[in-house]
Amino acid sequence: KQEVTQIPAALSVPEGENLVLNCSFTDSAIYNLQWFRQDPGKGLTSLLLIQSSQREQTSGRLNASLDKSSGRSTLYIAASQPGDSATYLCAVPVGGYQKVTFGTGTKLQVIP
């Protein structure tokens, strides 16, 4: 059974700091990995999707990397802003492609 872990569960940083969020998965035979953002009381919004053949993806101040062999992905946020405060979740397909398993998320607070 694929298990997806995100550590830490919560993170508080001062504005302007660069930070890294971690995602670990137990089954390295994945097709892709997605990072999502969830604001309080809202649904999830896709941030980045990394295909298994890729090592990283970038969008603005966000950079996600994927290391299948070690079962890890990281989400790097550069020059953090208060507007980045949210919960960040990673997700991987399970047993084929019909099902997706989510991590429990990292709640990020960026302090002005």
Added chain:
Amino acid sequence: NAGVTQTPKFQVLKTGQSMTLQCAQDMNHEYMSWYRQDPGMGLRLIHYSVGAGITDQGEVPNGYNVSRSTTEDFPLRLLSAAPSQTSVYFCASSYSPGVSGNTIYFGEGSWLTVV
């Protein structure tokens, strides 16, 4: 483009009542799914569908029923509500998940309380 629309946003049910959470998408997506989100448990898959007329169980299907008569709609039915079903429910859709790696779109969520 409305994306994924869920209704109702909030609902309070009494134990034993039944209700249907509605989900509709206007992106012609094949794949739709329902998750519940509980503190400390993350998102857990309830049911999913890979196309009209095709549904299957996810991780926590007991107490829930689904059908997919059209591409656009994927309602989730609570057959006899229990307090353990108090949760936030999310509907999601995509062209096809996993292998092809299409982005998954989520609805805004439905907050359900069973008393």
